[in-house]
Amino acid sequence: MQRKRSKKREAILNVLRSTKEHPNADWIYMQIKKEYPDISLATVYRNLAMFRKEGDIISVGNVNGHERYDADTSPHSHFICNKCGRILDLNNLSVDKDVLDKIESNMDIKVEDCAVVLSGLCKDCKIK
Amino acid sequence: MQRKRSKKREAILNVLRSTKEHPNADWIYMQIKKEYPDISLATVYRNLAMFRKEGDIISVGNVNGHERYDADTSPHSHFICNKCGRILDLNNLSVDKDVLDKIESNMDIKVEDCAVVLSGLCKDCKIK
């Protein structure tokens, strides 16, 4: 299937690229709605699925039943707050490539991706 | 709430403890059904949720919309096959505790858990 240019599709990617919220589909939907009031939630879901398949975005994980997305596809890790659901980037934590290579040959598998996810309490939630 | 002893509840934990499948709720349900034909899927879900809250089991992640569980709560990592959904244990891969401690103080957060999940193709699916 050949991709065409679409303003709404680009808007979805732009919203995701210009936030550090690691939002879910509905949050993105509401942002786009400000500029394109007639957008449908289905369009957001459809395009997120497409972006993910194409490798333009990644899914951080599912928090309270909501899939959370990230447009930063460079190797980095995440921290998820168990209380408020906030997601933080951890840029200095990742698994060495040669460690992954070693696992690949030891286990006789093909490793395509590696996700490190910490969880606990964020700065704010820790206090309470 | 005070826990009572229940044969079905124990059966659920036993099934999970005696398999390396990292199964989902439905797989466990079908196993228990052999011994207790009148068990309800809701009971499996209820008890899995309870076990997870108590820390007796962990969730490996969600594969194709199915939450997958593991009764092995010792620190270890997992590999998920993107094709067949199989989950393998990786016992020699984990994040050092002092690395986590450093992140805790640097980011001013409380880290309660750390999950490393690789994904790709398993031995069998790699061939095809």
Next chain:
DNA sequence: CTCCGTGCAAATACTTTGCAAAGCG
């Protein structure tokens, strides 16, 4: 006797899909 645990069925809630209309190239 008093709660806890369970089966059953209905309710949730996120996500996906079918279809006809609109839009890009």
Next chain:
DNA sequence: CGCTTTGCAAAGTATTTGCACGGAG
């Protein structure tokens, strides 16, 4: 014009919950 993208509403589906009954202590 042909094929892609979208809005709308309906469908899907894993999981949760309300309720009344059975069971353990």
